Amino acid sequence: MSDKVADGTPMGKPVPFRGGGFLPRSRKIVAPILFIGLVAFWEWGARTGFISPLILPAPSEAFEAFKNLLSSGLLWQHLAASLQRLLIGWFCGTLLGVIVGTMIGLFSVARSGLQPLVSAIFPIPKIALLPLFIIWFGIGEGSKVATILFGTFFPTVIATYGGIDNVDRGLIRMGQSFGLSRMSIIRKIILPGALPAILSGARISAAIAIILLVAAEMIAAEFGVGAYILMAGSLMATDQLITGVAILSCLGLIFAWLIGRAEKYFLKWR
Amino acid sequence: MDLSLRNITHHYDEVEVLRDINLDIKQGQIVCIIGPSGCGKSTLLRMIGGLERPASGEVLQLGDPPADCLNPLTYIFQDFALLPWRTVEGNIGLVLEDHKIGAAEREEIIADVLARTKLSEFRSAYPRQLSGGMKQRVAIARALSVRPAVLLMDEPLSALDSQTRELLMDDLVDLWEKENYTACYVTHNLAEAVRLGHKIVVLSRRPGEIHEIVEINMPLSERTNENAELEKIQKRLWNLMRDEARAADMELVNER
Structure with a gap:
């Protein structure tokens, strides 16, 4: 500031820029490059013997196993069994969860009675209850669906009543001031207001459903991705094991994508 | 009254x-x-x-x-209280849906109040697309629609x-x-x-x-x-x- 030109006006120097940043963007190209790079490195490691085939089979071997699975037609049998359990369990769990969560969100009696119960049961790993479910619902489909249903029920309940608690009170008061019926307020103001929270709960419960699916299928299931992985594990067929895990990962991605679409559609007003 | x-x-x-x-x-x-x-x-x-x-x-x-009054005491709120998931006409429709009026009449009321508040071209806009002043105009239109x-x-x-x-x-x-x-x-x-x-x-x-x-x-x-x-x-x-x-x-x- 002391530098001055001849006529006495200060030279001036640009104000240093210190804003910006803290705004990570996802660049579409990075993820595929990283993924392909990792798989290529893995393949290279396996071929040069850097990674022993006993520890980890090469991706190409896993892909071979996948092709075998596909050509034998077993893939569809495993997938159909898994998807059926997953969809029934997740759908019923979510539906019941939304209903119970709405009741906790709306009624004092339900809130005082059920909220502590939900808090008490939510942290129990549902896998620990699997033997009980087998006694209650039989060793067939019943116990597997019940495990998934229970696992997805509780997070949905919590997401739903949390969402209802956060609905703007001003909007509810507006509904009352225009003489809307109680049912209308619930249907047109409270539930749409809680929908963002319910959908993000669905995202979490879908991941939990897949985790529980595999756990449930590891006990007494003939078909199912979990059974396939268990079988591969006990035969030390690591290539098949990797294939099974990749199928699960794809399943999870597809679910997340579907819920993302649902969010885009239902929450387009945001 | x-x-x-x-x-x-x-x-x-x-x-x-x-x-x-x-x-x-x-x-x-x-x-x-x-x-x-x-x-x-x-x-x-x-x-x-x-x-x-x-x-x-x-x-x-x-x-x-008056006999044609749907909601005698009607509020206009400081924070507008518009449903973000409904369009302008949806927000006005909301307060009419619970009354026993036909779809045609409801449509007529909505068109009328939107014209009176100079909002006709914003019918299908969502609240987030509107400025504060426009949001309050919508709230005024909504209040007028029930003939308070x-x-x-x-x-x-x-x-x-x-x-x-x-x-x-x-x-x-x-x-x-x-x-x-x-x-x-x-x-x-x-x-x-x-x-x-x-x-x-x-x-x-x-x-x-x-x-x-x-x-x-x-x-x-x-x-x-x-x-x-x-x-x-x-x-x-x-x-x-x-x-x-x-x-x-x-x-x-x-x-x-």
Whole structure:
């Protein structure tokens, strides 16, 4: 500031820029490059013997196993069994969860009675209850669906009543001031207001459903991705094991994508 | 239909917020309620519309609302209270859906109020696409759609910037010129009060009591911005309120 030109006006120097940043963007190209790079490195490691085939089979071997699975037609049998359990369990769990969560969100009696119960049961790993479910619902489909249903029920309940608690009170008061019926307020103001929270709960419960699916299928299931992985594990067929895990990962991605679409559609007003 | 408030007293737990309020709201009149923050003016408005119950005293409707009136006591809120997931017409439709009117008539009402508030081209916009002033216009259209007997306005312009506030104020005046609606208008802005009010009720600091009622007989259309008489009234109101406002400002907030 002391530098001055001849006529006495200060030279001036640009104000240093210190804003910006803290705004990570996802660049579409990075993820595929990283993924392909990792798989290529893995393949290279396996071929040069850097990674022993006993520890980890090469991706190409896993892909071979996948092709075998596909050509034998077993893939569809495993997938159909898994998807059926997953969809029934997740759908019923979510539906019941939304209903119970709405009741906790709306009624004092339900809130005082059920909220502590939900808090008490939510942290129990549902896998620990699997033997009980087998006694209650039989060793067939019943116990597997019940495990998934229970696992997805509780997070949905919590997401739903949390969402209802956060609905703007001003909007509810507006509904009352225009003489809307109680049912209308619930249907047109409270539930749409809680929908963002319910959908993000669905995202979490879908991941939990897949985790529980595999756990449930590891006990007494003939078909199912979990059974396939268990079988591969006990035969030390690591290539098949990797294939099974990749199928699960794809399943999870597809679910997340579907819920993302649902969010885009239902929450387009945001 | 007139409204009459009789001996309204209210307290939250131990804190007395309103004390012995007596007030008449006559048909075709705009009554402005002003007072320092926390004096219970919004609480009083909620009581007038039946959203809150006073500890003692009552709000009476004198006479019946007009037969075609769907929701006699209708609010306009400071924060607009529009459903973000409904479009402009959906938000207006919301308050009509519970009434026994056919789809054709509902459509007619919506088109009519949108025209009256100059919103017709924004019918299918979502609230997030609208400016604050437009949102409040939608809320006004929604309030008009139920053909209210009395409009209850809770600081309707306070969330807007000053230019928008001017514009909306003109709209409210024009609308009154045309329709002579009855209103109770709560504000902390003295300029708004002298511009719109036929009767200005000054509340004191908590517990809110009626400090003074000032009547202004000048027609709304003559109340321009630089009006000596209005400025005199506004100055007088400010003198009435200044000490109270200062004291209210120094108070600790312990509820709401």
